[in-house]
Structure formats: C-alpha cells, structure tokens
Amino acid sequence: MARLCETDGLTDIQEEIVKAVRQFVEEKILPVATELEHADEYPTEIVEGLKELGIFGLMIPEEYGGLGESLLTYALCVEEIARGWMSVSGVINTHFIVAYMLMRHGTDEQKQRYLPKMATGEVRGSFSMSEPALGSDVSAIRTKAVKDGDGYAITGQKMWLTNGGTSNLVAVLVKTDEGAESVYKNMTTFLVEKEPGFGETAQGVTIPGKIDKMGYKGVDTTEAIFDGHRISADQVLGGEPGKGFYQMMDGVEVGRVNVAARACGIANRAFELGIDYAQQRETFGKPIAEHQAILFRLAEMATKVETAHAMMVKAARLKDKGERNDVEAGMAKYLAAEYCNEVVEASFRIHGGYGYSKEYEIERLYREAAFMLIGEGTADIQKMIIGRSLLKEYKTR
Secondary structure, three states, X not given: OOOOOOOOOOOHHHHHXXXXXXXXXXXXXXXXXXXXXXXXXXXXXXXXXHHHHOHHHOOOOHHHOOOOOOXXXXXXXXXXXXXXXXXXXXXXXXHXXXXXXXXXXXXXXXXHHHHHHXXXXXXXXXXXXXXXXXXXXXXXXXXXXXXXXXXXXXXXXXXXXXXXXXXXXXXXXXXXXXXXXXXXXXXXXXXXXXXXXXXXXXXXXXXXOEOOOOOOOOOOEEEEEEEEEEEEHHHEHHHXXXXXXXXXXXXXXXXXXXHHHHHHHHHHHHHHHHHHHHHHOEEOOEEHHHOHHHHHXXXXXXXXXHHHHHHHHHHXXXXXXXXXXXXXXXXXXXXXXXXXXXXXXHHHHHHHHHHHOOOOHHHHHHHHHHHHOOOOOXXXXXXXXXXXXXXXXXXXX
C-alpha cells in the first residue's frame, strides 16, 4: 500500500503545490517546531516563507494576485503544515476565512481593496464571533453596532481571536437593529482595520495581550475590546447589514474543513512517530513493533488516519463543486478531531514514559490534539448539525 494520506485524482499543479509545502515542512518547520512551541515564540521566519510560497493567497482568484486554487488544494496544504506544527496552520486559517468571506460576500470595492494585499500577506486577517459568556450560542452575542451619523459605533468584548495581535483586518460579528423578527437577521459583519500589536490598536479597539494556552502556542490568541469604535457604513461586509450570521456560517463551513485537515495532519505525524519509535525500542529481545499489542495498535491508528483523511477530502470536494457541505464538513471535523485524539494518545502510549518528556515531539502533539475537539465548534455542535439534517432527509412519511 502507499503511504497514508495520499489523495487520488489531483492535477499536476495540485501535486506540485502539495509537494512544495511538504518539502517546506520537512526543511523549515519540523526542525524548529518543538523549540518554538515550548518558547511560545511566533514563527516569523516560517510565516515569511509561506508568504513566498503564495500560501496566503492560495484560494484568492488570480485577478486579485492569488493562485486561484480549490478548497481541496488548500486543505491538503493545511494537512501538511499541521503535520509539521499545528499552530502555523492556525496563522493561515483565520486569514483564509476572512479572504473567503470577502470573495463570497464582499462588494467589488471591498474585494479590490483587500484581496490583492491579502494574497501577498500584507493584509493579515482574523475573524471574531465568540464572546466571553456565550460559548457555542452565537445568537447570544452582546457586542453591538449602533448608528452614529453616517456610520456606526461598535461597543462590546470579543473572545478567542486567533491572530488577534498580528492581524490588521478583523471580520467582527455584532448585533445591529435591523428590525427583523429573527435574531439571526439582526447581525452584521464589519471589516475592522487596526494596527498589528497589543494595546490600543485603533480608535476604540484594544487587544489586551496573548491568552496563555496549554497548547496551540506560537500563534497569538486574544480578546478584543471595542469601546465606541467608529466605523463607516462601507465597512459592512457586502454593504448590507443584517446578513452577518449567514456570512459567518459560510466561513465556518470552510473553517471546519480546515480543522479536519489540521486534525489529519497531527494524527498522521503521531502515527509516523509511533511506528518509527516502535521499530527502534526493544523489549524482551525484539522491537516492540513485533509484539502483537503494539502491532494491533499501529493498525488501528493507520486506519483512523486514512478514514479521517477520506472524510476531509470528500467535504472539500463537495464545497468545490458549489454544493452545500455543512453536514459533510461537520462529519469530517467531528470524526477527524476524535480520531486525532485517539491516534495521538495511542502514539503517546507506544512511547511509554518518554512520551511524557518534553524532549519528544509526541508531548507537543498530545497538547495540540486537544484543541481539535473544540476549534470551529465542539463535537456536540457537529452532532446537532448532522442529526438535524438526518431527520430532514429521513423524515418519516
């Protein structure tokens, strides 16, 4: 059989792009990932290298300076990057979601203004839905934008912004009073410009600092505090208020494919580390890989890696065909995250006591895998999406 996570039916260009990213991961990410992660150091040189590869503009159309590639190509690149260091894929993901939302929902002026600079990485995106008290209940957001002359004033507190410090463009979901009966039609996405860094980064916008996390280090995760931030009406995504919830959910769909790809990358790396260690470590006069208990564990790990990869590829290809993929993306994210944690734990067990040592890479993967369970919606949220869709499809007649 071939190595794990091979994908059939790719074009020559897709093959070349994925190969180039894989080589970059081997040469520039894997050798330094654990050291940078333990130091919680932002991977500046790695990010600059990804800019040169064109990864920041991978899906942005060629007319705006991007490569115009598919979601599948992007997901396969994310899988490779996460195999090297999951945090680096986080640097790309939120940027990509904002670019995707602009491509799908932005006005012509907004596309012309932002996409060319996003393709080069000059403009770096982050997006914000969550708040300190709402968890998965997006409809409960309290941050508001109220009319202020020709524009709006935004006040409230947002939470869990990946790239909150390093970005200079934030897509922010807030409440606006559009007089609609549904709370979901009283939400608007604003494109907020700010300076990179911490403290007051724009008038009425404060990024307090990095949140200290158990994993997902290197990349900055922050809060954002809005205190009467004045913003013009032309910074409403799409130019029309009241459509923010649906725009964000469209972005989250592709974001879930991204998280599934990240989970696949982590799981694949954990398998590689486990099968390599199992052939080197000896007990009772032979490599532990020859003990049936370890052999069975390796077989289970590989099967889970392959299954998650196949689900992720299916969800990406469905979106690329222009079809709705909320269920498939939810299934892929749910399954890949759960299997990722199981594969990482199995590799951790294969490593024995050494797996608990920070000198071994599996220790880092063990902490990174946990984030896959909650990023872009918990397993329970995915099950709700999947279950409700199944009831519609299989409704008793």
